[in-house]
Structures are given as structure tokens and as C-alpha cells.
Amino acid sequence: MKRLARHAGQLAAWALFLVIIAAFAMGPAFSPVPEGSGELKISMAHLAERIEPCRPLTEEERAELPPTRRVTEVCERGRVPTLVRLRLDGELIIDRLVKAAGWQEDGRAYLLEFQPLPAGQYELELALRDTPREEGYDMQHHFNLALEPGDSALLEIGDGDVVLRLPERR
Amino acid sequence: MSGAQERALPGPARRLLARLEMPLSRAFDGVHNPMHHLGALTIFFFYVALVTGIYLFIFYRTSLEGAWASVEYLTREQWYAGGIMRSLHRYASDAAVITLGLHIVREMIRGRHKGPRWFSWLTGVPLIWIVLWFGISGYWMVWDELAQYVAVSSARLMDWLPIFTDPMSRNFISNEAVSSRLFTLIAFIHLVGLPIIAVLAIWFHLLRVRRPRINPTRKLMLGSLVALLVLSVLMPVYSHAPADLDRVPLSLDIDWFYLAIFPLMSVTSEGMVWLIAGGGTLVLAALPWLPPGRKTPAAEVHLPDCTGCGFCAEDCPYGAIDMVERSDDRNFKLEAKVNPDLCVSCGICTGSCPSSSPFRQRRPLTTGIEMPHFTMEDFRQQIDIAAEKARGAVLVFGCDHGPRIDRVAGPKTHTVSLPCVGMIPPAGIDYAMRSTGYSGVAIAGCEGCDCHHRLGDDFTRQRIERERQPSLRKRVPRERLLTVWMKAGDETRLDRQLTEFGKHLADLPGDEQTSDSRQSGRREEVQ
Numbered sequence: 001m002k003r004l005a006r007h008a009g010q011l012a013a014w015a016l017f018l019v020i021i022a023a024f025a026m027g028p029a030f031s032p033v034p035e036g037s038g039e040l041k042i043s044m045a046h047l048a049e050r051i052e053p054c055r056p057l058t059e060e061e062r063a064e065l066p067p068t069r070r071v072t073e074v075c076e077r078g079r080v081p082t083l084v085r086l087r088l089d090g091e092l093i094i095d096r097l098v099k100a101a102g103w104q105e106d107g108r109a110y111l112l113e114f115q116p117l118p119a120g121q122y123e124l125e126l127a128l129r130d131t132p133r134e135e136g137y138d139m140q141h142h143f144n145l146a147l148e149p150g151d152s153a154l155l156e157i158g159d160g161d162v163v164l165r166l167p168e169r170r
Numbered sequence: 171m172s173g174a175q176e177r178a179l180p181g182p183a184r185r186l187l188a189r190l191e192m193p194l195s196r197a198f199d200g201v202h203n204p205m206h207h208l209g210a211l212t213i214f215f216f217y218v219a220l221v222t223g224i225y226l227f228i229f230y231r232t233s234l235e236g237a238w239a240s241v242e243y244l245t246r247e248q249w250y251a252g253g254i255m256r257s258l259h260r261y262a263s264d265a266a267v268i269t270l271g272l273h274i275v276r277e278m279i280r281g282r283h284k285g286p287r288w289f290s291w292l293t294g295v296p297l298i299w300i301v302l303w304f305g306i307s308g309y310w311m312v313w314d315e316l317a318q319y320v321a322v323s324s325a326r327l328m329d330w331l332p333i334f335t336d337p338m339s340r341n342f343i344s345n346e347a348v349s350s351r352l353f354t355l356i357a358f359i360h361l362v363g364l365p366i367i368a369v370l371a372i373w374f375h376l377l378r379v380r381r382p383r384i385n386p387t388r389k390l391m392l393g394s395l396v397a398l399l400v401l402s403v404l405m406p407v408y409s410h411a412p413a414d415l416d417r418v419p420l421s422l423d424i425d426w427f428y429l430a431i432f433p434l435m436s437v438t439s440e441g442m443v444w445l446i447a448g449g450g451t452l453v454l455a456a457l458p459w460l461p462p463g464r465k466t467p468a469a470e471v472h473l474p475d476c477t478g479c480g481f482c483a484e485d486c487p488y489g490a491i492d493m494v495e496r497s498d499d500r501n502f503k504l505e506a507k508v509n510p511d512l513c514v515s516c517g518i519c520t521g522s523c524p525s526s527s528p529f530r531q532r533r534p535l536t537t538g539i540e541m542p543h544f545t546m547e548d549f550r551q552q553i554d555i556a557a558e559k560a561r562g563a564v565l566v567f568g569c570d571h572g573p574r575i576d577r578v579a580g581p582k583t584h585t586v587s588l589p590c591v592g593m594i595p596p597a598g599i600d601y602a603m604r605s606t607g608y609s610g611v612a613i614a615g616c617e618g619c620d621c622h623h624r625l626g627d628d629f630t631r632q633r634i635e636r637e638r639q640p641s642l643r644k645r646v647p648r649e650r651l652l653t654v655w656m657k658a659g660d661e662t663r664l665d666r667q668l669t670e671f672g673k674h675l676a677d678l679p680g681d682e683q684t685s686d687s688r689q690s691g692r693r694e695e696v697q
Contacts, residue, residue: 009197013204014397017265021398022405024426025264030433031421032319039418043343045336101335112329112337116418152418154344165344167416 033116038151042086044111047159048100048130052076077106083129084111084157085137088122111157119149126155126162180280180571180658187279188657200655201618204394207386208273211394213372214386215266218395219304220365222259226252230311232357233350237313238412245408257402260425263305265398267427270301278457280622285466286378286488286512288458293374295455300368305428307360311353316422316429318342318413323432330440345415378512380489381625467542468510469517473497475525476538478504481639482519485592487624488512491519491539506539516623517541517593520549521630524640526595528553529605537595544589549598556584557606564672565608567594569615571622573656578665584608591615592626596633596642603650610675612652614664620657627655649678 033039054075062070079100086094094113101107109130121144128139143164145153154165180188195203204211229252231240244252274294277283283291309320325339341347376382385391410422424433435443453460469482469490483491483506490512493504506519519539520526526537526546534547553565563582568575568591575585588594591613602608613630621627632638634653652671654664 006197006199009193010393013194013197014393017268017394018397018401020268021261021264021427022401025261026405026407026423026425028424028426029421030424030436032436033418033420035420037418041343043340045340107335110335110337110340112339112343114326150417150420152416154416156343165416167414 036149037116037118038147038149040115040117041154042113044157045108046082046157047108048080048082050075051078051080077104079106080130080132082109085127087125117147119147121146183279185659189659192657195617202387202389204390206619207390208269210383210386211269212266213384214391215262218262219259222255225255226259227361232353234348237353241312241409253406254402257407258398260407261398261401264427283458284463286514289378290375291458292455297371300371304364307356310356312409313413315410315413315419319419319422323435327440342415380487466515468513469508469519469539470542471506471508471539472536473505475536476505478502479524481522482506482539485518485522485629488514514623515541516590518590518626521593521595527597528601529597552586553602553606560607562609564610564612565602566612567591572616573614573658573661573664575614577661578668590623590626592629596640600643600646610650612668612671614654617655617657
């Protein structure tokens with residue numbers, strides 16, 4: 001009887017162990033976005049203009065350089081921070097001044113945002129300023145976004161182009 | 171006693187833990203209690219995951235198109251082998267998280283992270299991260315919707331750190347952005363890099379532990395393997411739909427053991443996850459010194475009594491004793507030298523020293539190696555203190571970390587609590603019966619495979635059974651010796667066993683007890 005009780009105890013212990021594993025190994029389910037929603041990804045890898053424009057070297061300057069390094073123009077490395085403004089149905093959802101990457105701030109300006117959105121129709125207005133100017137924008141785009149539940153739309157801002165990618169409808 | 175106050179006695183949390191573990195000890199027998207093998211079980215689950223993982227990798231295709239399809243083939247087409255292997259792989263990994271978590275909490279409650287044990291604790295902390303990386307990288311490999319969520323979320327976590335110029339998450343912004351090379355990289359990390367790091371980390375973790383128990387008992391290995399197999403058959407693991415970065419998964423059956431940080435990130439932020447993970451790691455790592463405690467006294471060597479036999483160095487569970495060249499002019503080659511930074515003050519070395527004999531006439535009694543807070547003189551005094559009442563009485567040796575023997579002490583039961591029962595020199599048992607005249611000796615130590623100082627119970631048993639030097643002399647009547655191994659808080663059972671032992675002693679020829687007292691229980695019986 002005692003032996004039986006011990007075996008029952010062992011069985012119960014293993015069963016409890018399995019129940020704990022089973023309860024949390026594949027659930028409870030989790031929804032990364034609210035029900036009936038999708039998401040908009042805003043990805044930017046954009047090369048802004050240089051802070052100082054390149055300038056041609058004078059003949060004297062070229063003469064001072066070693067013969068193998070006599071380039072025709074010289075460029076400062078730093079690039080202008082890119083101002084990104086995105087409006088969704090008129091509401092400003094992104095307003096960021098993105099520095100160029102790198103120690104010398106001479107690389108592309110990178111931005112990546114994930115914006116969960118309820119399914120529906122939206123108007124997107126994107127404005128970019130990537131030159132040393134103080135006012136106005138250098139690039140402006142307007143898109144219509146039709147988002148269905150589970151869609152992950154991508155607004156991709158490249159060096160010279162901006163594309164809104166929507167999932168292929170199955 | 172020189173300093174009983176210097177001995178760390180179990181607090182309420184430790185006693186509660188012992189009580190909670192008691193049902194498992196009843197069911198499994200102390201030696202096989204899974205709670206006594208949590209570290210070893212974690213390593214065993216790692217082995218299971220390793221073996222099943224190797225099988226899965228044979229069929230796994232490291233490409234964008236092949237990853238999900240090959241796992242799906244294993245799960246559906248080859249359900250009888252690959253499917254079960256996959257489930258076993260997952261469940262063994264989950265089981266490892268449970269045993270690892272319990273191992274950490276248990277060691278902390280028992281205070282085994284402090285003092286000289288800090289090294290094992292500190293080197294154990296990175297293992298938590300390694301186990302998590304194992305799990306997370308494994309989920310990437312399936313490349314289903316869950317893998318997509320894990321990949322994007324972990325990339326976002328990494329992007330929060332200012333280490334990448336081009337955000338890592340940009341690799342997952344569209345299906346076109348993902349390349350097959352990713353799967354080669356992840357497979358390398360999961361199958362080669364992390365296992366090597368894990369083995370090295372386990373080695374470091376056990377570096378300061380002599381005779382580490384790497385494997386659980388066979389019974390436990392078999393039991394846990396069968397249990398996981400049953401779960402694998404009853405609830406096979408499946409994949410979600412293939413990853414599609416143009417879609418966002420709406421519902422995921424998440425593995426909370428490994429992936430709970432990602433929902434936490436979704437409801438809070440990347441920064442919060444890093445704060446919790448980083449802060450938690452720092453707090454865990456600092457625990458051995460929080461709050462700063464007084465160092466327990468280390469064993470001391472008395473060269474006049476040390477013959478350089480090396481038994482103490484052999485038996486020290488933490489490798490705190492080295493045998494070095496003799497520094498005095500006695501005609502022995504070696505002498506024991508204690509490293510105080512490694513000594514946990516268990517006194518097992520005193521028990522292993524052949525000079526530890528209370529029969530010796532020297533006063534005060536000294537031995538080759540002993541604890542300054544519980545010397546051999548203290549030991550002999552504790553036995554002799556009740557000498558006039560010894561005849562017909564039972565001397566109970568207990569362990570500070572085992573059942574509280576003072577709670578079972580009756581008028582004819584004399585108790586001596588020690589830092590560890592491994593401290594009892596076999597000659598001490600002989601002395602108690604022959605010289606002091608106790609009717610019997612009982613030793614109540616920590617339960618099997620659960621000695622607070624790791625090996626005290628094993629060594630005591632082996633010395634009594636003459637399997638280990640110094641061994642108990644043959645002349646000691648074994649029928650007058652009782653050994654019981656149980657948890658703190660199990661005093662009722664100990665009391666029962668001592669009562670039975672009292673009856674048994676009364677039945678032995680030559681004992682003074684009357685048959686009347688035999689009927690009425692231990693205390694009345696021995697009075």
C-alpha cells in the first residue's frame with residue numbers, strides 16, 4: 001500500500017511537471033497587434049546632402065598633393081540631419097530629425113518605426129528636409145493606404161525615392 | 171562550544187522550502203527527489219535537447235524556402251520520429267528553464283550563494299542568458315509566424331542598443347530583405363556556437379566544486395524522459411503558418427518560458443526590457459555580497475597532529491585543502507594547507523582526519539585539522555557532558571541544516587548538533603558507546619543528495635560501511651547505530667524513528683531496559 005502511494009505520488013509529480021510545461025510551452029496565445037489591426041512600417045535609409053558642398057581644388061592645392069592623390073575636388077564628410085515628418089490623416093505621427101550615421105555623421109540617416117493601425121483607409125503625407133535649408137521641404141509625397149487586418153505595409157524611404165509597399169492580396 | 175553563534179542555522183524560508191519539498195521526498199525517496207538534482211536535471215535536459223537537435227538538423231534546410239518546409243516535413247510526414255524528436259526538443263528545453271529557475275531560487279533560499287560559494291553563483295548567472303539565447307535562436311530557425319515575430323522583436327531589442335549603424339530590424343522589413351544566409355548564421359549560432367559556450371560556462375560554473383553531480387539519478391533521467399515523451403505524443407509541437415513579412419501575425423501560441431520578454435516589450439518598451447534584464451542580472455550577480463555577511467571561520471591545521479595523509483584534501487567538497495611540502499621538521503612528507511577563501515566551514519575535514527579521536531588523552535584535545543568554532547575538544551565535551559546519564563540513553567548527532575534534534579530530545583536522549591554530520595569522526599561513534607557508555611548512537615543528517623555541504627551524508631555513510639577512510643571500527647556494534655537522513659522540519663518522523671530505535675535497543679541482550687517500558691515508547695522506555 002505504501003509502495004503504491006509512493007508510485008502514485010511520483011506519477012502526480014511528473015503529471016504536474018508536464019501540466020506546467022504544457023500550459024506555457026504553446027500558449028496562452030498572444031496578439032502582437034490589437035484585434036482587427038495591421039501595422040505600418042516606416043523604414044528610412046537616406047543619404048542627405050553634405051553640410052558643405054564639394055568644391056574644386058585649385059591648381060596650387062593640387063600641386064601640393066602627392067601625384068597619386070591629386071583629386072579634382074574636395075568634400076567635407078558631414079551630412080545634414082534629415083528631418084522626417086509623416087502625417088496620418090492629417091495627424092503628425094512622426095516628427096524626427098535623424099542624424100546621419102557614423103562618427104563623422106557622414107553615412108545614411110536611418111529610421112525604422114513600427115506603427116500598429118486599425119484596419120481602414122488612410123492618407124499619408126510624408127515630408128523630408130535633407131539639405132542645409134532652414135525652411136520648407138526637399139521632398140514631399142502623398143499616399144493612400146488601404147490596410148486590412150494583419151497587413152504589414154511598408155513605407156520605404158530610400159536615397160531618392162519613397163515607395164509604399166502593400167501586401168499582395170491572396 | 172567555542173562559537174555556536176557563528177554557525178548559520180536554517181531560517182524560516184529554508185524550513186518552509188524543506189517542508190514544501192517533503193512530499194516529493196516521500197514519493198521519490200530522498201535520494202531521487204527531483205528538487206535535490208535541479209542543476210543536474212537542467213544539464214540532462216540540455217543533453218536531450220542536444221541529441222534531438224542533432225537529429226532535427228539532419229533534415230533541416232538552411233534556406234529561406236527550405237527552413238519552414240523541412241520542419242513541417244519532420245512534423246507532419248515524419249511525425250513518428252522527427253515530430254516526436256521536435257516535440258521532445260522543445261519540451262526538454264522548456265523543462266530546462268523550469269529546473270534552472272527552481273535551481274536558482276532554491277540555492278538562494280538555502281543561502282548557498284554566499285561566502286566561498288560566490289564563484290559558482292556568479293558563473294551561473296551568464297548561463298541564464300545562454301539558455302535564453304538558445305531558446306530564442308531556436309525559434310528563429312522554424313521561420314514561421316512565431317519565428318518572424320521573434321526575429322523582428324529581437325532585432326528591435328538589439329537596435330535599442332547603440333551598436334548598429336544600420337538597424338538590424340531593417341533585415342526584416344520585407345520578404346525580399348531576408349536572405350538564406352540568415353539561416354546558415356542562425357544554425358551556426360544555435361548548433362555550434364551556443365553549445366560550445368554553454369559547455370564552457372557549465373565547466374566554469376562547476377570549477378570550484380569537487381565531485382560535481384553532473385547527472386541526476388538514473389531513475390530521474392528515465393522518469394523525466396518518459397514524462398517528456400508522453401507529452402510529446404499527447405501534445406505534439408506544431409509550426410505556425412510560414413513567415414510572411416508583408417503580414418503581421420494576429421495570434422501566436424507563444425512559448426512563455428523563452429519568449430515572455432517579447433510580449434513584455436510589446437506592452438512596455440525595448441528600454442524597459444533591457445532595464446529589467448540588465449538590472450535583474452546585476453542584482454543576481456551581486457546577491458552573494460548583499461547584504462555583506464561575516465565570513466565563517468575556516469578550518470585550521472594543527473601540524474603536531476597532521477600526518478600528511480591527505481584524507482582531508484580528498485574529502486573537502488570545495489577543494490579548499492591542498493597538500494603541500496612539510497614546513498616543520500616532523501618525519502612526514504606533506505602537510506595540509508587550507509585556502510580560507512574556499513572553506514565553507516563544514517568540518518568534513520575534521521571527520522576525515524585519522525587524528526580526530528576522542529579516545530586520545532590530550533587536554534585540550536586537538537586534531538590535525540578542525541574548525542575553530544567547533545573543535546574536537548568541543549566535540550568530546552559535548553559527548554561527555556551527559557556521561558553520568560549515558561547508560562541506557564541514546565546520543566543523537568544532528569546537522570545544523572537537517573531536522574532540529576533539540577526538538578526531539580527527551581530526558582534520556584542527548585543531542586549534539588554539528589555544522590555537518592560529515593564532521594563526525596568514526597572514532598567519535600566508538601567513543602560514545604565504549605567510553606561514555608551510551609546505549610546507542612543515532613546520526614540524523616540531511617537527506618540523500620541534499621547535504622547542505624554536498625557530500626557529508628555520503629562520506630558518513632561510507633565511513634560507517636567501511637568504504638571510506640577513516641572507517642568505523644568493526645568492533646562498534648552496528649545494531650546500536652541508527653542513521654536517518656531527512657529534511658529540516660521532519661522532526662515528527664525523526665522522533666518516531668528514535669522511539670523505534672529505543673525499543674530496538676531495549677530488545678538487545680545486555681541492555682538494562684525492562685519489557686514494561688518497551689511497551690510505552692522511547693522516552694519512558696529509556697528512563
